[in-house]
Amino acid sequence: NAGVTQTPKFRILKIGQSMTLQCTQDMNHNYMYWYRQDPGMGLKLIYYSVGAGITDKGEVPNGYNVSRSTTEDFPLRLELAAPSQTSVYFCASEYRDRDPGYTFGSGTRLTVV
Amino acid sequence: AQRVTQPEKLLSVFKGAPVELKCNYSYSGSPELFWYVQYSRQRLQLLLRHISRESIKGFTADLNKGETSFHLKKPFAQEEDSAMYYCALKETSGSRLTFGEGTQLTVNP
Numbered sequence: 001n002a003g004v005t006q007t008p009k010f011r012i013l014k015i016g017q018s019m020t021l022q023c024t025q026d027m028n029h030n031y032m033y034w035y036r037q038d039p040g041m042g043l044k045l046i047y048y049s050v051g052a053g054i055t056d057k058g059e060v061p062n063g064y065n066v067s068r069s070t071t072e073d074f075p076l077r078l079e080l081a082a083p084s085q086t087s088v089y090f091c092a093s094e095y096r097d098r099d100p101g102y103t104f105g106s107g108t109r110l111t112v113v
Numbered sequence: 114a115q116r117v118t119q120p121e122k123l124l125s126v127f128k129g130a131p132v133e134l135k136c137n138y139s140y141s142g143s144p145e146l147f148w149y150v151q152y153s154r155q156r157l158q159l160l161l162r163h164i165s166r167e168s169i170k171g172f173t174a175d176l177n178k179g180e181t182s183f184h185l186k187k188p189f190a191q192e193e194d195s196a197m198y199y200c201a202l203k204e205t206s207g208s209r210l211t212f213g214e215g216t217q218l219t220v221n222p
Contacts, residue, residue: 031208040122042199042214050208058209090157096208101147104157 002026006091006105013081013112021076021108023091031094032074033102034058034066036087043090049074050096081112115140117202119213126190127221134185134216136174136200145203146176146183147210152196160185160198170194190220 007022025032030051035043035058045058049068063085065077074093078085088109092102116139126132138144148160161169163176163183174185183200200213 033209035212040214042117043210043212045209045211048209092157094208100145100203101159101162102149102157102210103159106156 004091004093004103004105006089006108008108009106010109011111013078013110015081015083015112017081018077018079019081019110021078021089021091021110023074023076023105024072025074025091025093025103026072027093027095027103028071029093029095029103030071031096032068033092033094034064034074034076035090035092036060036085037090037107038087046076046089078110083112086110086112115144115202115204115211117200117211117213119198119200119216121216122214123217123219125219125221128192129189132187132190132194132218132220134198134200134218136183136185136213138181138183138200138202140181140202140204142205143178144205146174147201147203148172148174148183148185149199149201149212150196151199157199190218192220192222194218195220 004025033048034046037043044060047066049055091105118137146163150160151157172187199215201210
């Protein structure tokens with residue numbers, strides 16, 4: 001039982017490049033989330049999903065896209081990277097009605113130059 | 114909209130001293146409150162939640178609806194408690210967590 005796995009752990013992108021941050025969980029959790037963590041700013045919700053095929057915007061969705069084709073996977077897509085997207089990204093999952101409380105991945109540190 | 118405020122970005126105490134990490138919230142309904150902890154080079158993990166009324170690693174937190182607070186307390190701090198602590202709120206019927214900005218706790222020997 002690996003929990004929530006995020007890849008890559010680190011990445012440097014050039015302005016305008018695209019990339020996908022991967023997130024997968026093996027706990028059969030129905031809810032999944034993407035947050036970004038900026039220094040001194042706490043965690044801000046980017047997108048979330050309450051189940052396969054269902055996604056919704058969070059607090060800071062601009063510049064990002066997500067999909068949830070399976071229960072296990074919830075990738076985050078950056079289409080045109082900008083310096084403002086330099087951050088640490090966390091994926092989390094939860095079985096909402098059974099055991100509320102997030103399980104987090106280890107994070108992806110992204111730098112856009 | 115709901116909001117979580119952690120007034121102290123940095124908190125430093127000596128080993129054995131009591132510690133209190135403050136958390137205040139604004140929300141019109143009945144929230145669920147959580148404390149998450151992030152030790153150095155580790156992922157965020159759930160420390161405790163108010164509905165469980167539990168004590169984890171010697172930490173407790175009581176929800177005070179009158180003062181809209183959920184302060185985290187420990188009577189005798191240990192060096193291994195040094196970490197970043199986040200208070201978080203979840204709406205009554207929602208799923209998304211709103212996090213505070215975090216408090217970096219340092220316990221000195």
